[in-house]
Amino acid sequence: MAEQDNMPFYQKPEWADVVPIPQDDGPNPLVPIAYTKEYSTTMDYFRAMCKTQEKSERALDLTKIVIELSPSHYTVWYYRQQLLKELNKDLKEELEWIEWMINDHPKSYQIWHHRQVVIGRIANTLFPATSTTSTVAPITTAQATEAAVDFDTLSESQKAAVHEMVKAELDVIAESLQEDTKNYHAWSYRQWVLAHFGHGPWWVDELAYTEELIAEDVRNNSAWNQRYFVVTNGKAEGVTEEDIQREVQFAKSKIEKTPSNESPWVYLTGILRKGNHPVTEIKEFCESLLSAPRANFSPFVHSTLLDIYEVEAKEQRSAASVEKAKEEAIMLAEKVDPIRLKYWNWRKAQLQKIDVLA
Amino acid sequence: MNDETTALDASAPELLLDQHVKYIQALDTKKNDLEYWLTEHLRVNGLYWGATALHILGRPDALDQEQIVEYLVKCQHDNGGFGGHIDHDPHILSTLSAVQILITYDRLDAIQVDKVVDYIASLQNEDGSFSGDSWGETDTRFIFCAINCLSLLKRLEDKRLDLQKTIDYVVRCRNFDGGFGSSPGGESHAAQVYVCVGTLTILSALHHVDADQLGWWLSERQLKNGGLNGRPEKLEDVCYSWWVLSSLSMLKRTHWIDAPKLIRFILEAQDTETGGIADRPGNMPDVFHTVFGIAGLSLLGYPGLVAVDPVYCMPRHVIQRIGLADKH
Numbered sequence A: 001m002a003e004q005d006n007m008p009f010y011q012k013p014e015w016a017d018v019v020p021i022p023q024d025d026g027p028n029p030l031v032p033i034a035y036t037k038e039y040s041t042t043m044d045y046f047r048a049m050c051k052t053q054e055k056s057e058r059a060l061d062l063t064k065i066v067i068e069l070s071p072s073h074y075t076v077w078y079y080r081q082q083l084l085k086e087l088n089k090d091l092k093e094e095l096e097w098i099e100w101m102i103n104d105h106p107k108s109y110q111i112w113h114h115r116q117v118v119i120g121r122i123a124n125t126l127f128p129a130t131s132t133t134s135t136v137a138p139i140t141t142a143q144a145t146e147a148a149v150d151f152d153t154l155s156e157s158q159k160a161a162v163h164e165m166v167k168a169e170l171d172v173i174a175e176s177l178q179e180d181t182k183n184y185h186a187w188s189y190r191q192w193v194l195a196h197f198g199h200g201p202w203w204v205d206e207l208a209y210t211e212e213l214i215a216e217d218v219r220n221n222s223a224w225n226q227r228y229f230v231v232t233n234g235k236a237e238g239v240t241e242e243d244i245q246r247e248v249q250f251a252k253s254k255i256e257k258t259p260s261n262e263s264p265w266v267y268l269t270g271i272l273r274k275g276n277h278p279v280t281e282i283k284e285f286c287e288s289l290l291s292a293p294r295a296n297f298s299p300f301v302h303s304t305l306l307d308i309y310e311v312e313a314k315e316q317r318s319a320a321s322v323e324k325a326k327e328e329a330i331m332l333a334e335k336v337d338p339i340r341l342k343y344w345n346w347r348k349a350q351l352q353k354i355d356v357l358a
Numbered sequence B: 001m002n003d004e005t006t007a008l009d010a011s012a013p014e015l016l017l018d019q020h021v022k023y024i025q026a027l028d029t030k031k032n033d034l035e036y037w038l039t040e041h042l043r044v045n046g047l048y049w050g051a052t053a054l055h056i057l058g059r060p061d062a063l064d065q066e067q068i069v070e071y072l073v074k075c076q077h078d079n080g081g082f083g084g085h086i087d088h089d090p091h092i093l094s095t096l097s098a099v100q101i102l103i104t105y106d107r108l109d110a111i112q113v114d115k116v117v118d119y120i121a122s123l124q125n126e127d128g129s130f131s132g133d134s135w136g137e138t139d140t141r142f143i144f145c146a147i148n149c150l151s152l153l154k155r156l157e158d159k160r161l162d163l164q165k166t167i168d169y170v171v172r173c174r175n176f177d178g179g180f181g182s183s184p185g186g187e188s189h190a191a192q193v194y195v196c197v198g199t200l201t202i203l204s205a206l207h208h209v210d211a212d213q214l215g216w217w218l219s220e221r222q223l224k225n226g227g228l229n230g231r232p233e234k235l236e237d238v239c240y241s242w243w244v245l246s247s248l249s250m251l252k253r254t255h256w257i258d259a260p261k262l263i264r265f266i267l268e269a270q271d272t273e274t275g276g277i278a279d280r281p282g283n284m285p286d287v288f289h290t291v292f293g294i295a296g297l298s299l300l301g302y303p304g305l306v307a308v309d310p311v312y313c314m315p316r317h318v319i320q321r322i323g324l325a326d327k328h
Helices: A002-006 A037-052 A057-069 A074-086 A091-104 A109-126 A156-179 A184-196 A202-216 A221-233 A241-257 A262-274 A279-289 A299-316 A319-336 A338-352 B017-027 B034-038 B040-056 B065-075 B092-104 B113-122 B140-152 B163-172 B190-202 B211-219 B239-250 B259-268 B287-299 B316-321
Strands: none
Touching (some): A037 A057, A037 A074, A057 A091, A184 A202, A202 A221, A221 A262, A241 A262, A262 A299, A299 A338, B017 B040, B040 B065, B065 B092, B113 B140, B140 B163, B190 B211, B239 B259, B259 B287
16 A cells, blocks of 8 residues: 555556546647656646546546646636535545645635635535525625625524634634735635624624734734724624724724824724714824824825815815915925825815815 | 826836847747746736737737637637636636737637627626636636626627626725725725726726725835835835736826836846846746736836737727727
8 A cells, every 4th residue: 555655646556547638739839848747647637537527536636636736727626626516525624635735825816715615515514594505606705794694593503503613714714814914815715704604703803803913013904904894894783983983093093103004094094984984083183193203204194184184174165274284295295205296296286276265 | 108208217227128028939939847837727828918018019020920829719618718728727817818819919800709708798796796717716807807808809788798787896896995805895905906997997987986095095005116016015016017007097197106216116127137027126037027017117108118008908009909999
């Protein structure tokens, strides 16, 4: 047995009946074949399997070999999904293998999608009553309102099972995010997991998770985006005024520490808009920052003040506010952010158009 | 295109035009490394990147057109879609690339256009988005590929499509910072902004975008060294010269960033030994960064380059030839 394990798969007896199909590049190849023997032979067998669409254990084994050699080869992934289904394979085992693959290839689109399809299928089997059954592909949006599993309608034991499954999944993703906190694929999949199973208790934990990541690196924009996602999607009843106020305080506290950090500023103004609060509400906060020496060089302090004074100028038709806004635009163009000089000059020109009281 | 003449930084390196042509020509003739074959599934995309770069460089005949057309025909499947290479499953990414190359070469006659339309129409989902292939992965990238391709083929009127739902889906991907992600709630990313703004531009629905807010977010992507990043606090990368600039161009706000500094950044990422452009100065070049660096330079009005279309990333004269240039 040991001897057989070291042998290339195509020398094993169970492959003897397969006739490998060499790459067909036509009579005048634009891309001549010149790659390693192992890879080329493997692909020759893979082509043979694809041609007959053989649904067998050996075909499943072969897809694993091909994927490990070339994880972005999307054709092989789809074939593997079909094989898993037709052969009725244990999907838990598949999850373990995917986790191992994620470690090696965290930026492969296919691996994360494969995991999503597998988890979606497991969920369909466990909770068929509330899951969408119309399609093999899971719900393809990260909107909590379109959850495929309606958590609230589950029995207590089902709730516990879903919760455990979601927690395990979030742990796998968190492990990958630990290596690269901004991995787009990992975050997309994380949002899907959170939303797919409805409004379960994991949303509260997720808010704490973003807080943890932001504490580790206040400039992690992915974590800020996730926080917005959680605050705006995490509850069936939607965002409350209490949420808005808590988040405004949270963003302000981070801005005070790093006033030149784009993420909390965009978050702060975004949360205010979400709660229908005017940006002028943070005027005192911004003005008070100016006295801190570091903040005076933050383009975001000045640009937010420019926005605030511009709103005031329009609302109150105030010439004094126009002047204050202009000062901010000039400050940005000349001192704080000269690389975007033309943008700030454009903003200044817009101010001239405001109809002020004589 | 920038309406002002871009002032060039006199101390910036020169564009190594001839070396880039040679670099691209060499990609397909003498590859002996495994890496080349591990990117086999991207072969059709690679051809689009190479052919487009050569057209913008003013050397449209530098690759053997007949051979490419012959090869692409072999990549088309019975269901109408194109695989990334011979024997690879059809995918929307390679389907768009194949159509772009064939239109650039004015050789749509070589394939069955009706079948391509059938394939793309089959990929639209209930919510208006598009899947990339029959495996079901969705992403705003695939929406753009579908809409872009149908628009190039003049088949957006196809009765099987629900384009209002597509617009609605894209609008749902807009974030609190004004940018767009790969799905609703996904982090804003400059490449996802390009595909969403491109989709809305083609579908005459750009009014859904707050151009000032998004233009500002895009301008914020420029770093002190002149390069552009794709998300806050990420490294600059030459390919964002395209994703950010083309988006700014569709929003008519290209002039908000410092063009001479960006030109200098792109030119410094050229490989002076092998030709080609890397993601940033000092790294290894590849054809992906080469085309988007060159397309970015063209968009900035760099002298001696053929004008590129900001929506389709194809030569502007090709888009004019097929009558789509007045649409945006």
